[in-house]
Amino acid sequence: MGRGDQIYVMRERMALQGVYEHHGIDCGDGTVIHYRKPSETIERTSMETFTRGGKIYICHHEVCYIAETVVMRAESRLGERKYNLLYNNCEHFATWCKTGTSYSTQSTNFIPIIKHLNPDALSDPIENAILDAKPKDSSILLNEALAEIKVAWNDIQPQYNQAVRDLNEWQRVAELALRKNREDLAREALYKKLNYKQKAIELKSHLDKLAQMTETLLKDAKVL
Known part of the structure; x- marks a missing residue:
């Protein structure tokens, strides 16, 4: 050195x-x-x-x-x-x-890792970077960011749909157990339902944030 x-x-x-x-x-x-x-x-x-x-x-x-x-x-x-x-x-x-x-290798590799980051932590840095860049670079960064948000959405959406199906299924199992006077099985089924419900809530929150990020980026693009 x-x-x-x-x-x-x-x-x-x-x-x-x-x-x-x-x-x-x-x-x-x-x-x-x-x-x-x-x-x-x-x-x-x-x-x-x-x-x-x-x-x-x-x-x-x-x-x-x-x-x-x-x-x-x-x-x-x-x-x-x-x-x-x-x-x-x-x-x-x-x-x-x-x-x-x-040139920055980190910057080049940054956009593709959006789907692995917490949307709360991502929104402001990405938005500010795009707004501060030159118009030509902003357009490129915007398109890349939107493309990766779509990738993240396509990854999370199926997980959310599956979680909703699972919680509904365990609700059905709990009701069936109660009809057969199996409160023990009903409690277990409801416990599993709650786990899937919490998972669905968390995934829905991520989807809402991704949607908000998309809306914000598109809104800001109008002033670029």
């Missing part, structure tokens, strides 16, 4: 409940230039501030600028406050300094 290296550490993803790579440029003097949270400003900080005690990794590129050029490029953007989760994040910045291309 040395001057001009693109380095990163693993951090907890606050709003999105996971782990992400936080990238920066090693200045070779114990400092790092990076998009600093929570100010979302490109700053030069100590290595300790950047790592927060985490292990440092080096991001390698087959073709890149020499060290002095990398650091000069990073310094040229000090004070910038144009952070965007999908369009201009810390990895975009560091990769641009190193190679001249603003």
